[in-house]
Amino acid sequence: MANLVLPDAVLVKNYISGDESALSSLINRHQSKIYGFIYSKINDRDLSDDIFQDTFIKVIKTLKSQSYNEEGKFLPWVMRIAHNLVVDHFRKAKKMPYQRETEEYSIFNYMTDNSLNIEGQIISEQVETDLAKLLDELPADQKEVLVMRMYQDLSFKEIADLTGVSINTALGRMRYALLNLRKIIEKNQIILTN
Numbered sequence: 001m002a003n004l005v006l007p008d009a010v011l012v013k014n015y016i017s018g019d020e021s022a023l024s025s026l027i028n029r030h031q032s033k034i035y036g037f038i039y040s041k042i043n044d045r046d047l048s049d050d051i052f053q054d055t056f057i058k059v060i061k062t063l064k065s066q067s068y069n070e071e072g073k074f075l076p077w078v079m080r081i082a083h084n085l086v087v088d089h090f091r092k093a094k095k096m097p098y099q100r101e102t103e104e105y106s107i108f109n110y111m112t113d114n115s116l117n118i119e120g121q122i123i124s125e126q127v128e129t130d131l132a133k134l135l136d137e138l139p140a141d142q143k144e145v146l147v148m149r150m151y152q153d154l155s156f157k158e159i160a161d162l163t164g165v166s167i168n169t170a171l172g173r174m175r176y177a178l179l180n181l182r183k184i185i186e187k188n189q190i191i192l193t194n
Helices: 008-016 020-042 045-064 074-095 114-136 140-150 156-163 167-193
Strands: none
Touching (some): 008 020, 008 045, 008 074, 045 074, 074 140, 114 167, 140 156, 156 167
């Protein structure tokens, strides 16, 4: 029985039922992918360690509170949590750029025109909101592949495994998602220019 590789969904159920070792198995299974994703965005070992730990603290809290409902798609769910924590980190870093002065970190690095930063932040938040609305117009299967590929940095093989389809189907969904997005954007631009 020990050699049997249990699916994520079974390990999640076991953990919720009180089997603490099930969580260790899940962490060990996905650690390199999740940590690699965080590190690719942050590029700092200590910070990546912190965000990785925070990700699993959130995972544990959600699982313990019985509010996990991802229909067996554990890895994309954890990747979304990690992604959100990375975004939160950058938002906080922008809002509170307080650092002790050292040779590399001079206070002058942060003396910039704040009104431009705030305007830039508002624009980028608006773009994110608009993009989220556009993604919502896609069929669910296309949106899922696009989000996994673009926001979670998963390979098409991983997407295929997680969604239970062939790599060609995953590639096809991505292609159609991009074609549909282009159509939606063109349609919306016509509205914007009127």
